[in-house]
Amino acid sequence: MRPHFNSILIRIVLLQIAAFAIAAAAVGIASHLLLNSASVRFENQSLRVHAISIAEHLKQQTDGSLRLDLPAEQRSYYDNSLGGLTYVVTDDDGHVLLNSPGSGIRVLKNDRSGKPTYFQSPNRRRSYLGLSIPVQAGSQQVWIQVTRNIRRPGLITNDVFLHFLRRVSWFSIPIVLFVFVTDFFVVRRVLHPVVVASQMAQTIDPRRLEVRLPTQNLPREVMPLVETINQGLARVEHGFNVQRDFTADAAHELRTPLSVLRMRLDGLEDRAAAKQLRADVDGMSHIVNQLLEVAELENVVVDGSETADLRRVCSDVVELVAPLALSQEKDIALTGSEKPVRVRGHAPMLFQAVRNLVENAVKYTAKGTTVEVNVGPQGIVRVLDEGPGVSEAERELIFRRFWRRDRAQTGGAGLGLAIVARVTEMHAGSVNIENRPAGGAVFSLDLSHALVG
Amino acid sequence: MARLLVVEDNEDLAGLLVQGLTRADFVADRVGTMADARDVLSRNQYSAVVLDLGLPDGDALTLLRALRAHDDPTPVLILTARGSVRDRVDGLGAGADDYLIKPFAFEELLARLQALLRRPGEFLGKPLSVGNITFDTVARQAFVDGKPQVLSARETSILEILIRRSGRVVQKGAVEDQLYGLAGDVRSNAVEVCIHRLRRHLAEVGATANIHTIRGVGYLIRETSS
Numbered sequence: 093m094r095p096h097f098n099s100i101l102i103r104i105v106l107l108q109i110a111a112f113a114i115a116a117a118a119v120g121i122a123s124h125l126l127l128n129s130a131s132v133r134f135e136n137q138s139l140r141v142h143a144i145s146i147a148e149h150l151k152q153q154t155d156g157s158l159r160l161d162l163p164a165e166q167r168s169y170y171d172n173s174l175g176g177l178t179y180v181v182t183d184d185d186g187h188v189l190l191n192s193p194g195s196g197i198r199v200l201k202n203d204r205s206g207k208p209t210y211f212q213s214p215n216r217r218r219s220y221l222g223l224s225i226p227v228q229a230g231s232q233q234v235w236i237q238v239t240r241n242i243r244r245p246g247l248i249t250n251d252v253f254l255h256f257l258r259r260v261s262w263f264s265i266p267i268v269l270f271v272f273v274t275d276f277f278v279v280r281r282v283l284h285p286v287v288v289a290s291q292m293a294q295t296i297d298p299r300r301l302e303v304r305l306p307t308q309n310l311p312r313e314v315m316p317l318v319e320t321i322n323q324g325l326a327r328v329e330h331g332f333n334v335q336r337d338f339t340a341d342a343a344h345e346l347r348t349p350l351s352v353l354r355m356r357l358d359g360l361e362d363r364a365a366a367k368q369l370r371a372d373v374d375g376m377s378h379i380v381n382q383l384l385e386v387a388e389l390e391n392v393v394v395d396g397s398e399t400a401d402l403r404r405v406c407s408d409v410v411e412l413v414a415p416l417a418l419s420q421e422k423d424i425a426l427t428g429s430e431k432p433v434r435v436r437g438h439a440p441m442l443f444q445a446v447r448n449l450v451e452n453a454v455k456y457t458a459k460g461t462t463v464e465v466n467v468g469p470q471g472i473v474r475v476l477d478e479g480p481g482v483s484e485a486e487r488e489l490i491f492r493r494f495w496r497r498d499r500a501q502t503g504g505a506g507l508g509l510a511i512v513a514r515v516t517e518m519h520a521g522s523v524n525i526e527n528r529p530a531g532g533a534v535f536s537l538d539l540s541h542a543l544v545g
Numbered sequence: 546m547a548r549l550l551v552v553e554d555n556e557d558l559a560g561l562l563v564q565g566l567t568r569a570d571f572v573a574d575r576v577g578t579m580a581d582a583r584d585v586l587s588r589n590q591y592s593a594v595v596l597d598l599g600l601p602d603g604d605a606l607t608l609l610r611a612l613r614a615h616d617d618p619t620p621v622l623i624l625t626a627r628g629s630v631r632d633r634v635d636g637l638g639a640g641a642d643d644y645l646i647k648p649f650a651f652e653e654l655l656a657r658l659q660a661l662l663r664r665p666g667e668f669l670g671k672p673l674s675v676g677n678i679t680f681d682t683v684a685r686q687a688f689v690d691g692k693p694q695v696l697s698a699r700e701t702s703i704l705e706i707l708i709r710r711s712g713r714v715v716q717k718g719a720v721e722d723q724l725y726g727l728a729g730d731v732r733s734n735a736v737e738v739c740i741h742r743l744r745r746h747l748a749e750v751g752a753t754a755n756i757h758t759i760r761g762v763g764y765l766i767r768e769t770s771s
C-alpha cells in the first residue's frame with residue numbers, strides 16, 4: 093500500500109477525508125451540547141410549570157392531612173407510561189406525604205434555605221431531572237419534588253438529535269463523494285505541468301543535453317525544484333561542451349602542425365633521414381590519435397537505438413589495415429558469417445575497438461604470418477594471430493592505459509587496448525584473451541547479448 | 546591542366562600544399578576563409594577542391610552542403626583534423642567525395658586527388674600508375690614498362706578499378722559490379738578466375754606490382770616490395 097501514499101492526489105484526498113471527519117464530529121458534538129443545554133432549560137421550565145400546578149391543587153384537609161386533587165388531564169401526565177413524569181410531596185424532614193403512582197420515589201434532601209432547587213440523578217448518566225420547591229399548604233410547610241425520566245423514548249431532545257443526525261448524513265455523504273471527485277480533477281489539473289515536466293525529464297540523455305524542464309504554469313511550490321534541476325542541467329551541458337570543444341581543439345592544434353612537419357620532410361634532401369623522420373612522425377601521429385580517441389570516448393554515449401553490422405565493421409577494419417599488413421609481409425583475412433551480424437551499438441566506436449585489436453595482431457607478429465578476423469553469427473568478433481600470445485599474468489594488465497610489455501619499443505603508447513576495453517564497457521560487452529595451442533593469441537570481443545533479432 | 550582550389554587556413558600547410566601540387570603539375574589557388582572560398586568558387590571553375598574543415602569563419606561543411614544544393618558536381622576532398630567518430634561520417638554525408646585525416650602523407654593526397662579527377666572518359670594530368678604498370682584511362686590501355694598489353698575487356702576493367710585505388714582495398718562487390726555490365730558469364734567465381742589470369746599475365750611480363758587477395762574482403766594492387 094505504501095507506494096500509493098506517494099501520490100499527491102491520494103494524499104490530498106485522504107487528508108481531506110480526515111479533515112471532513114473531524115469537522116463532522118466537531119459539528120455533531122457541538123450541536124449535541126447546544127441542543128442538550130437548550131433542552132435542559134426547556135425541561136426545567138416545564139418542571140416548574142408542573143410543580144406550580146401541583147402546588148395549586150394541594151389542599152390541607154381539616155384533619156391536617158394533605159390532599160391533591162389534580163384534574164384528569166393533568167393526572168395523566170404522571171401516568172408513568174407517558175412523559176416519565178413523577179412527583180413526590182414531602183414534609184420538611186423529607187418524609188413522603190404524597191406521591192404519583194408507580195414512581196420510584198426519589199427524595200431530595202430538602203434545602204433548608206427554602207429556595208427552589210433543580211437537581212438531577214447523581215450518577216453521570218443523568219437519567220432524570222428534578223425540581224424541588226417549597227410550598228405552604230395551609231399551616232404546613234411541604235416540598236413538591238417533580239422529576240422527569242429523561243431516558244424515556246420519545247423525549248424531545250433525543251428525538252431532535254437523532255433526526256438531525258439522519259438529515260446531516262443524508263447530504264454529507266454526497267458531499268464527501270463530490271469533494272473526492274472534484275479533488276481528483278482539481279489535483280490532476282494542478283499537477284499537469286509537473287507531469288509534463290517529468291515527461292520532459294525522461295528525454296534527458298547525454299546526447300540531448302540542451303533539454304530543459306518546462307516551467308510554464310508550474311505551481312509556485314514546485315518551481316524551485318524544477319529551476320534547480322534546470323540549473324544543474326545547464327552546468328552539466330556546459331561541462332560536456334567544454335570537454336568536447338577541448339578535444340576538438342586539441343585535435344586541430346596537434347594534427348595540423350604534424351601535417352606541416354610531415355610535408356616539410358618530403359622536401360628534405362637526405363632521403364634516408366627523411367624516411368626515418370617520417371616514420372617517427374607517423375608513430376607520433378598514432379599516439380596523438382589514440383590520446384584523442386581516449387579523450388573523446390570519455391564523453392561519448394552509446395545511443396540504445398543504434399545498431400551496427402559487425403561483419404561490415406570488421407570488413408572496414410580489414411580493408412583499412414590490409415595495406416599495412418601487406419607492407420609488413422603479413423596476410424590478413426576476414427572469415428565467419430557472410431551475412432550481416434547486427435548488434436545494438438555504435439559502429440564507429442566498434443570500428444575503433446576492432447581496429448586496435450587487428451593493428452596489435454599485425455604489429456606483434458612475425459613476417460609471413462596471417463591475422464584472421466572472424467565474425468561469429470552470435471555477435472562475437474575474434475582476432476587470431478600467430479604471435480607470442482599473452483600470458484595469464486598479463487591478461488589484466490594489458491588493458492591498462494599506457495601498459496606495454498616492451499617499454500623500449502617505440503611507436504605505441506599502450507593505449508590501444510584501453511580503448512578496446514572502454515568501447516566494450518560502453519556496449520556492456522566483454523573482451524577475452526586466450527592463447528592458441530599452436531602459438532598466438534585470440535582476442536574475443538563478445539557482444540552476443542547485444543545481438544539484434 | 547587541372548586547376549585546384551585549396552581551402553586551408555593554416556598558412557604553412559596551405560603553402561606546402563600549393564608547392565607540392567604545383568610540383569605535381571597542378572595549378573592550385575589558395576584561400577583561407579569560407580567567405581573567400583565562396584567568392585572564388587562563384588567566379589571560377591575548379592577541377593577539384595581540397596577543403597579543410599576547421600576554418601576561422603565557420604564550419605566548411607555548410608559550404609560543401611551549399612555547393613551540393615546548387616548541383617555543383619566539383620569533386621571535394623575533405624582535409625580534417627577532426628578524426629573523431631562523430632565527424633567521420635558527417636563529411637561524406639554532406640557530399641564530400643573523399644576525406645583524409647590530418648596528418649596525412651602527401652602522396653596519399655595526390656593519389657586520392659588523381660583518382661577523383663579521373664572520372665571515366667576524362668583525362669587530366671598523368672596516366673595512372675603502380676610499379677612499372679601504367680594505365681591510360683581514355684584509351685583504356687594498360688602498359689608494362691611502356692609496352693602495351695593485350696588484355697580481355699574484363700581484365701582491363703578489373704585492372705582499371707584496382708589501379709584507380711592502388712594501395713587500397715577494392716571490395717569484391719565493387720569488382721563484381723564492374724564486371725556485371727560486360728558480356729559473358731557472371732558466375733560467382735568469375736571475378737576470381739579473372740584476377741587469377743590477370744595476376745599470371747602480369748607476372749609473365751615482369752610487372753613490378755602485385756594483385757593481392759584479401760580473403761573475405763576484396764583485392765588490392767600494390768608495388769612489389771623489393
Ligand SMILES: Nc1ncnc2c1ncn2[C@@H]1O[C@H](COP(=O)(O)OP(=O)(O)O)[C@@H](O)[C@H]1O
Nearest residue numbers: 452453456481495496497504505506507508509
Ligand atoms: N596480439 C597481441 N599479442 C601479443 N601481445 C600483445 C598483443 N596485443 C597487445 N599486446 C601487448 O599489449 C601491450 C598493450 O597493447 P596496446 O594497449 O594496444 O598498446 P600498444 O600497442 O600501443 O603498445 C602491447 O605493448 C603488447 O605488449
Ligand SMILES: [Mg+2]
Nearest residue numbers: 452504508509
Ligand atoms: Mg596497440
